[in-house]
Amino acid sequence: MTTLTVTINGRSYGPTEVRDELTMNDYLREYLGLTGTKFGCGAAQCLSCAVIVDNPDGSSYTSPTCIVPATSFNGKSIRTVEGHAKNGELTVLQKAFIEHFAFQCGYCTAGFLNEGQVLLDRLARKRVPRADLEKTIAEALDGHLCRCTGYAKYHEAVRDVILADPQRYLL
Amino acid sequence: MKSEPRTKTTVLTFTALLATLISIHAASGAAADMLATPESFAAIADTAARSAALFTEAGKVLTHPRCMNCHPAGDRPRQGDVQRLHQPPVARGEDGFGLPAMRCQICHQAANFEPAGVPGNPAWHLAPHEMGWEGKTLAQICEQIKDPARNGGRSLEDIVHHVGEDHLVGWAWAPGGDRTPAPGTQAQAGALLDAWVKTGAVCPN
Numbered sequence: 001m002t003t004l005t006v007t008i009n010g011r012s013y014g015p016t017e018v019r020d021e022l023t024m025n026d027y028l029r030e031y032l033g034l035t036g037t038k039f040g041c042g043a044a045q046c047l048s049c050a051v052i053v054d055n056p057d058g059s060s061y062t063s064p065t066c067i068v069p070a071t072s073f074n075g076k077s078i079r080t081v082e083g084h085a086k087n088g089e090l091t092v093l094q095k096a097f098i099e100h101f102a103f104q105c106g107y108c109t110a111g112f113l114n115e116g117q118v119l120l121d122r123l124a125r126k127r128v129p130r131a132d133l134e135k136t137i138a139e140a141l142d143g144h145l146c147r148c149t150g151y152a153k154y155h156e157a158v159r160d161v162i163l164a165d166p167q168r169y170l171l
Numbered sequence: 172m173k174s175e176p177r178t179k180t181t182v183l184t185f186t187a188l189l190a191t192l193i194s195i196h197a198a199s200g201a202a203a204d205m206l207a208t209p210e211s212f213a214a215i216a217d218t219a220a221r222s223a224a225l226f227t228e229a230g231k232v233l234t235h236p237r238c239m240n241c242h243p244a245g246d247r248p249r250q251g252d253v254q255r256l257h258q259p260p261v262a263r264g265e266d267g268f269g270l271p272a273m274r275c276q277i278c279h280q281a282a283n284f285e286p287a288g289v290p291g292n293p294a295w296h297l298a299p300h301e302m303g304w305e306g307k308t309l310a311q312i313c314e315q316i317k318d319p320a321r322n323g324g325r326s327l328e329d330i331v332h333h334v335g336e337d338h339l340v341g342w343a344w345a346p347g348g349d350r351t352p353a354p355g356t357q358a359q360a361g362a363l364l365d366a367w368v369k370t371g372a373v374c375p376n
Contacts, residue, residue: 044289061271067288068280068284143260
């Protein structure tokens with residue numbers, strides 16, 4: 001057993017004694033009821049389980065949760081799909097997903113949303129040339145699997161958000 | 172007969188080669204999951220042949236999936252005893268620790284996480300591109316290991332230490348799950364390479 005304290009969507013959880021074998025996915029879904037984070041392949045191959053990990057320096061990255069022990073998140077700050085909208089107001093990226101009909105069954109959406117948001121955060125910190133945008137988006141979303149609508153609509157949604165605010169995201 | 176001298180030379184060469192091969196076989200007759208000791212190669216009188224035989228034995232480790240999977244020829248590691256391409260798709264990145272969006276340590280923790288079957292070590296990463304062994308013969312790997320430009324700038328002593336004592340390399344002998352451990356022990360592998368260096372670091376043909 002290990003003591004786990006983790007900040008999720010700005011709220012601190014724990015300290016909680018958890019089994020060392022507990023995955024972060026089970027912790028989120030079974031312990032906390034945060035079922036927006038999905039369990040898909042169970043092998044970090046579809047990334048429907050991905051959450052955002054925020055570093056103290058302001059940078060962030062996504063991490064699968066299905067194969068990663070909950071204890072590895074001790075002391076960290078993460079964001080899940082439940083933490084994007086504020087006071088019922090969807091984020092720009094969430095609205096773009098809807099406008100582009102980016103998802104159908106929605107199982108992969110949380111992962112794509114988190115990955116897209118990390119990309120936006122990254123570009124806001126370090127802009128890229130317009131010429132590199134398509135490649136940048138493709139590489140960012142590359143690991144995520146979608147079996148309904150394909151990938152173009154997610155790609156286009158992220159691209160539209162970036163192109164709508166070029167001074168923020170592009171050189 | 173004009174061809175007699177050549178025939179005699181051929182016979183002598185063949186006999187010497189056969190004797191060497193018999194010696195090597197006797198010395199390295201350890202099972203595939205074991206390593207022969209450096210002392211067991213003492214029967215090989217020729218120092219160069221003994222050195223090459225020592226490396227050949229150590230090659231059972233170097234060419235094992237536990238080592239080869241992270242010394243790929245390309246930018247994507249392999250995994251499992253069957254050495255399939257890593258899933259999910261990942262790439263080495265600039266420093267061998269993955270791309271910015273998919274660092275090795277995001278999934279590979281400080282130790283194995285058996286519930287998910289994910290191997291772990293604090294230093295989990297790929298060997299640099301120039302140290303790729305995949306698709307090469309043992310002789311080619313040997314020459315590569317001796318070349319500082321293709322061995323991470325290491326001296327031969329550093330190579331002995333890397334194989335014999337490095338913590339990440341040591342994972343290969345305790346990989347957990349259903350992964351087959353590298354042959355012998357890490358100390359035995361280090362001892363073989365140490366003996367190889369001390370006998371001139373001769374590469375097998």
